[in-house]
């Protein structure tokens with residue numbers, strides 16, 4: 001385990017929005033290419049520390065950003 | 076040179092607008108929503124900046140409910156063509172631009188019925204006339220916020236209240252007001268707000284869009300254009316979520332970069348300050364023109380009830396001749412004729428000859444207004460001789 005989770009949202013546009021909303025909430029996140037084994041989509045997803053995972057999900061749901069799924073990220 | 080054609084498109088733009096566009100072209104360049112590399116993400120951030128700025132301007136809480144289009148015309152078409160099925164009825168007003176009238180007339184040929192609520196001679200509208208036009212089949216009420224011919228502002232909040240009461244979607248054409256007149260999508264009871272980026276928002280041409288209020292159910296609104304969005308690429312069906320449902324094809328990011336800069340300029344300066352400046356110019360312009368004998372000024376002639384678009388005529392002269400003389404002899408740029416709005420001119424009683432329109436903007440000075448008034452006075456004297 002890498003200590004990171006990846007948040008998948010509807011589109012790259014939503015990933016950029018999620019990144020912004022999470023950063024505004026003081027969380028450290030990074031946009032990464034959506035891992036191929038998690039989705040056939042070619043866009044971006046948001047990487048977040050596993051310890052921030054629940055808070056991140058909460059921040060996104062309050063901002064009305066739909067989460068497709070959150071998965072642990074392998075090394 | 077005096078530019079009084081800001082109701083067509085604002086000019087000049089703040090320097091920051093072209094600087095930002097140039098920076099995007101030199102340093103970013105990429106297409107948003109696709110590819111996922113840093114430049115594509117940077118482009119996506121610009122698009123999000125633009126959505127957030129529009130949302131802030133109109134009081135919308137979710138920036139993803141802002142859709143970008145080529146201009147207000149496309150946004151208006153998206154709603155009218157996407158919402159109105161044969162058998163449906165739509166209500167509009169006697170002050171509309173052809174960007175509303177023509178799509179409605181085209182839909183009429185496909186079995187949609189249209190009612191045009193009459194306005195007074197100065198362009199004002201009693202919201203009661205909208206109420207009276209409602210039928211069981213009414214599926215849309217569409218009105219312009221302010222006339223591009225004479226600036227008259229319509230009572231959108233009251234019309235929106237009528238629409239709410241009957242649960243009919245309410246579409247506002249804010250082409251003339253976004254950036255210079257307050258709009259609150261919630262307080263004004265608006266479901267769908269079409270805006271253009273190149274007028275009061277000080278952005279470049281080729282930008283505009285639609286703000287969709289939270290409660291509006293997008294299931295009833297079919298897209299105008301279908302295609303690639305960068306999302307859900309494995310599916311051959313259009314995504315059903317916002318904003319992708321209505322944003323197919325590579326967007327005008329260089330335009331949106333400029334729009335963000337223009338909008339930020341407007342928001343930083345403050346709408347109220349802009350409005351006070353434009354009201355002062357409008358007052359001066361109306362009073363100056365009204366005092367010239369042989370000149371008729373149309374509309375409310377009240378800067379608190381109209382935007383900075385002032386229509387006038389000189390007795391016995393043609394609008395195009397006046398505008399040509401103003402350009403040739405005085406280097407004053409304005410717009411004569413029917414302003415793409417025969418419906419509004421019918422209401423004002425200025426068909427078929429039209430009017431001459433002076434439309435000052437954010438960067439117009441009082442000295443320029445005085446010169447323009449003096450030029451009209453000279454042209455008016457010419458006829459009396």
Ligand SMILES: Cc1ncc(COP(=O)(O)O)c(C=O)c1O
Nearest residue numbers: 146147148172174219223250271
């Ligand atoms: C009242 C009104 N509605 C709609 C439009 C259409 O705007 P655009 O040409 O940007 O689509 C304009 C301006 O041209 C306008 O003045």
